[in-house]
Amino acid sequence: MAGVPFSPEDSRDEVPEVVVSRLPQYLRILNRLMEDGIMVVSSQQLGEKLQVTPAQIRKDLSYFGRFGKQGRGYSVRDLLDRLRQILGVNAYWNVAVVGVGRLGRAIVNYPGFNPDGFHLVAAFDINEDVIGQDVGGLTVHSLDDLRRVVTERNISIAIVAVPVSHTQEVVDLLVACGVRAILNYAPIIPHVREGVRIRNIDPVLSLQSMTYYINSSVEE
Amino acid sequence: MAGVPFSPEDSRDEVPEVVVSRLPQYLRILNRLMEDGIMVVSSQQLGEKLQVTPAQIRKDLSYFGRFGKQGRGYSVRDLLDRLRQILGVNAYWNVAVVGVGRLGRAIVNYPGFNPDGFHLVAAFDINEDVIGQDVGGLTVHSLDDLRRVVTERNISIAIVAVPVSHTQEVVDLLVACGVRAILNYAPIIPHVREGVRIRNIDPVLSLQSMTYYINSSVEE
Numbered sequence: 001m002a003g004v005p006f007s008p009e010d011s012r013d014e015v016p017e018v019v020v021s022r023l024p025q026y027l028r029i030l031n032r033l034m035e036d037g038i039m040v041v042s043s044q045q046l047g048e049k050l051q052v053t054p055a056q057i058r059k060d061l062s063y064f065g066r067f068g069k070q071g072r073g074y075s076v077r078d079l080l081d082r083l084r085q086i087l088g089v090n091a092y093w094n095v096a097v098v099g100v101g102r103l104g105r106a107i108v109n110y111p112g113f114n115p116d117g118f119h120l121v122a123a124f125d126i127n128e129d130v131i132g133q134d135v136g137g138l139t140v141h142s143l144d145d146l147r148r149v150v151t152e153r154n155i156s157i158a159i160v161a162v163p164v165s166h167t168q169e170v171v172d173l174l175v176a177c178g179v180r181a182i183l184n185y186a187p188i189i190p191h192v193r194e195g196v197r198i199r200n201i202d203p204v205l206s207l208q209s210m211t212y213y214i215n216s217s218v219e220e
Numbered sequence: 221m222a223g224v225p226f227s228p229e230d231s232r233d234e235v236p237e238v239v240v241s242r243l244p245q246y247l248r249i250l251n252r253l254m255e256d257g258i259m260v261v262s263s264q265q266l267g268e269k270l271q272v273t274p275a276q277i278r279k280d281l282s283y284f285g286r287f288g289k290q291g292r293g294y295s296v297r298d299l300l301d302r303l304r305q306i307l308g309v310n311a312y313w314n315v316a317v318v319g320v321g322r323l324g325r326a327i328v329n330y331p332g333f334n335p336d337g338f339h340l341v342a343a344f345d346i347n348e349d350v351i352g353q354d355v356g357g358l359t360v361h362s363l364d365d366l367r368r369v370v371t372e373r374n375i376s377i378a379i380v381a382v383p384v385s386h387t388q389e390v391v392d393l394l395v396a397c398g399v400r401a402i403l404n405y406a407p408i409i410p411h412v413r414e415g416v417r418i419r420n421i422d423p424v425l426s427l428q429s430m431t432y433y434i435n436s437s438v439e440e
Contacts, residue, residue: 118427
């Protein structure tokens, strides 16, 4: 893996998960700075954009090596290159979708995955009526074929779009078949064993962060 | 609005948007502490859970009044009550869904909104074939009826699930009709005028925060 050429002293196991979950936001901001032709950015400036203290920025980034020098700021390009490598953004990922009901079909047709290197290459369902059907260019497989297809297509990521009642069971099966990262759309938080990652799409968190403003202005 | 009974000195306009977007996470953590019977929490402990510095925690929470005392920690119950008020979590919100294709139908049937006070009360589409149909118990209206229905049903929040090519246009229409907060599922970032809030469901950010780990372990 050519992902991380420098800083062999990194011990990635020690990077807290919430720090990792913030990195894509850094990536977006740095991409924007790069587009705007900005070459150097301070932890102060990054902190203003993310509304965290400069010390927090420095702490987050310190997990991944030594960037920039005290008082001179970070090179936008270096930081961007490094974050891209760390996050595997330049890589090509094969992704499976489990559940091809309304939501699963919407996911298969979502145009946002491909440009960022996430390629939906297989779809699965338990419903006999849809197995064998074509959904957005993918043949729907039975879950019985999961292990074989995951291995053959080198799938390390799965998107789960099944009802709450089946979510944990499907997640367990994916993990047993070697899937390492799961994006879950059901409104529960499934358990996974250590070493497997899961993220939950949670639209309620987004809604709650907006009701603040509606509350606020009603008062005025 | 009985939302914020104390701290009349708050000037909410000055709270940075990214701080507000972190508040639902505080809420979840505090709910969990409360369930575990924990009465007092320090900024150090909250910082460990969110992996931010204690200073960052104190700074975030200081926007909303004075909680706890130096060296004595925060009362979990007081902080929770305050955040619930601030975020309008105890309120009841009427929500419209625009676009009842695959994704919109999945959203209408999503069981996660209702328990948190978000009630989907109206659905809209531009497709003549679906207008008048029943989708998950909601009659699909024409967008021509948007203004009337938004007013009649006191709708302040909309969820947009239309193709990228129509997203900005629909967002503009919603704003023109008085909607104040929009949750967008299309993979673009629509523009809204000041005073209107928008959040984008971005599954790619979630995926990117997991590829770190796959990258990482391939190296080992």
